[in-house]
Amino acid sequence: MIPIMDNHMHLQLKGQNIMAAERFRKAGGTHLVISHMPYDEFPIVAEGNFKRTFERTLQIAGMVRNATDLKVFVTLGPYPVELIGLAEKYGMERAVDIMKKGMELAADYVKEGEAIAIGEIGRPHFPVSREIWEASNDILLYAMEVARDVPCPVVLHTESATPEVWKDLAAMADRARLPRDKVIKHYSPPAILPEENQGLFPSVLSSRRNIREAISKGTRFFMETDYIDEPSRPNVVLPPDTVPKRTMGLIMNREMTEEQAWTIHKENFEAVYGIELEF
Numbered sequence: 636m637i638p639i640m641d642n643h644m645h646l647q648l649k650g651q652n653i654m655a656a657e658r659f660r661k662a663g664g665t666h667l668v669i670s671h672m673p674y675d676e677f678p679i680v681a682e683g684n685f686k687r688t689f690e691r692t693l694q695i696a697g698m699v700r701n702a703t704d705l706k707v708f709v710t711l712g713p714y715p716v717e718l719i720g721l722a723e724k725y726g727m728e729r730a731v732d733i734m735k736k737g738m739e740l741a742a743d744y745v746k747e748g749e750a751i752a753i754g755e756i757g758r759p760h761f762p763v764s765r766e767i768w769e770a771s772n773d774i775l776l777y778a779m780e781v782a783r784d785v786p787c788p789v790v791l792h793t794e795s796a797t798p799e800v801w802k803d804l805a806a807m808a809d810r811a812r813l814p815r816d817k818v819i820k821h822y823s824p825p826a827i828l829p830e831e832n833q834g835l836f837p838s839v840l841s842s843r844r845n846i847r848e849a850i851s852k853g854t855r856f857f858m859e860t861d862y863i864d865e866p867s868r869p870n871v872v873l874p875p876d877t878v879p880k881r882t883m884g885l886i887m888n889r890e891m892t893e894e895q896a897w898t899i900h901k902e903n904f905e906a907v908y909g910i911e912l913e914f
């Protein structure tokens with residue numbers, strides 16, 4: 636048996652949830668990182684409401700644990716785009732404060748062992764006003780400081796990862812004194828070499844093309860689907876069974892060795908999250 640992890644999946648009550656996790660397991664998946672997301676049932680997070688939404692993610696993780704023998708982990712954090720709605724509703728100053736409190740709350744869950752990282756957090760992936768941009772960076776820097784103190788990783792959602800973006804994020808981690816390898820860049824291209832990603836940790840979206848390129852360069856990366864479990868957009872971003880299918884396919888074609896799979900899915904996980912996996 637080979638350990639196979641999807642490092643970034645979302646599950647929703649209104650979606651496939653347990654069935655999606657079961658698809659992952661049936662294809663050979665063994666452990667799963669469920670990332671918090673804003674849920675429709677909580678329209679704009681009202682002040683102090685992050686707790687309710689985080690609890691929803693923990694509830695879904697519990698459902699998957701009860702229904703399957705998957706090892707399930709959770710990351711929690713205020714989704715970056717939420718700042719926009721909060722700023723409209725409460726004004727920027729208060730919105731920033733609410734987001735920062737959300738970071739502190741996520742850190743509390745990590746300390747209690749209910750979550751393994753703060754994420755996904757960061758900044759909107761589309762152009763925004765200068766005010767929103769600067770506030771997002773302020774919040775992100777604060778979150779990195781919070782993570783440094785826990786200590787735990789952060790999982791970043793940002794605009795597309797160009798060389799300038801990697802440099803910018805690495806500089807921010809340095810300012811916060813958060814080790815660069817505790818900064819996981821979700822939705823990463825196969826920029827897995829330190830000279831490409833500045834030592835941040837890439838979680839590569841597992842299209843065939845991306846993973847072929849990544850594995851040709853090395854093993855310092857995670858694999859993810861960013862499956863969003865949205866009934867109106869089935870199998871987006873990638874279907875929930877993609878990581879095990881991709882991994883097994885590459886092993887069969889001798890494009891990835893079993894040893895490399897152990898590194899990507901187990902050793903990297905243990906090193907970055909500081910959690911031992913039993914196999």
Ligand SMILES: [Zn+2]
Binds near residue numbers: 643670
């Ligand atoms: Zn995501």
